Amino acid sequence: MAWYPAATRMELQPESDAQPAIRPTQFILHSVAAPWTARRMYEYWRDSTNLESHFGLGYAGDLAQYIGTETRADSNYQANRRPDGTGAVSVETASNLQHTDPWTDQQIEQLVRLGVWLHHHHGIPLRVCRSASDPGYGYHRLFRAWSTSGTACPGDARVRQFNDEVFPGIVTGATGQLPPPSEEDPMPTVINETRAGGPTLQPGAYTLIPMAYDPPLLQGPCSYAVTAYATVKGEPGTRVQMRFHDLALATGRLSLDLPIDCGVIGPDGVLNAQVSRNGILATNEQLRVEIQADRTAKVDWRVMRALRWTP
Known part of the structure; x- marks a missing residue:
């Protein structure tokens, strides 16, 4: 207690x-x-x-x-x-x-x-x-x-x-950082990152997906609104989940979100999965995203779109 x-x-x-x-x-x-x-x-x-x-x-x-x-x-x-x-x-x-x-x-x-x-x-x-x-x-x-x-x-x-x-x-x-954005906040930075290819997903195991060339999507201090997309190819009926997590670089502490169900791969062998999150990152805190499938599958394309407000 x-x-x-x-x-x-x-x-x-x-x-x-x-x-x-x-x-x-x-x-x-x-x-x-x-x-x-x-x-x-x-x-x-x-x-x-x-x-x-x-x-x-x-x-x-x-x-x-x-x-x-x-x-x-x-x-x-x-x-x-x-x-x-x-x-x-x-x-x-x-x-x-x-x-x-x-x-x-x-x-x-x-x-x-x-x-x-x-x-x-x-x-x-x-x-x-x-x-x-x-x-x-x-x-x-x-x-x-x-x-x-x-x-x-x-x-x-x-x-x-x-x-x-x-x-x-x-x-x-x-x-000690920013509150969520308000009407008085300055214009955010617009981020749009795209990268072809991606990891092979082993059944039941979460895999980190970098959206560009680095694992973190964003690093603080900042407040943000972000959507991560992944095109997943595999056997029809394969269920896909994604989840965000925060990583505090100073301590190595990882804060995992609950999984978000993105649906199942369709008859054409493709699923376009996406997850969104709004939040705040403290100094030296990173936002990352992971993906999981219940059968072997392959990430074929990744996109991140975000608005980022800085102090």
Whole structure:
């Protein structure tokens, strides 16, 4: 189990000991639809059978942790714990009864600090989740799979704050680099790299694909929007997956994305696979892409198109 040092520990039992372990890959923000303190949230979950979050945050910035971040909490439906053992860390935040009010300045500060800690402690990547299972940061209504019947939580005001203040604050706090591009940013550099040929893919093994003559697609510091394409030839019906990863040159630490299914090779023996990603790279951090096929296949052509913003 992992406990955030800046939160008051109010451990929920038997959930804290009885619920299974997770590997945290996401941080999901909620509104509790009640103007409660962190202690009142603890008392509610302690005395009821309702679902709980890992953290509770009051209007005044009072933050409590109820379950360790490597133990399942049950407020995110299919994101609580997946078959591969990954799961989401969750925080409930005080709000009005309709969860339509904005977060207070004190709440925003605490959410940013907690988000930074989760990045450093658990390696949650600094991006907004691109799918319900994609590692990163999000808010409860972002994906229907995070709620049993869909939800409007949090309200529009907090979604705007997440996009404009909370998530950019987490990125800045975690890296000291640029927040995501905004309308005030300078024009990006346009990158379009093409190269014929490529590696032979052995069944079930990921293979790095350089898009030009070097393994990295991009190197930081920068923010970016990138799409990588690969033409794959092989036996019809061969399934192909791709995934991005970040490599920190100073430490050698590798942060792998979840695989993205690119489809199967068609009757003509060809598949044009592609994957896209938006994000931020810190100084001396590289973005790379890998490819895998479930049978022997061959990469025949590679293309990268990207927009790159630099400090």
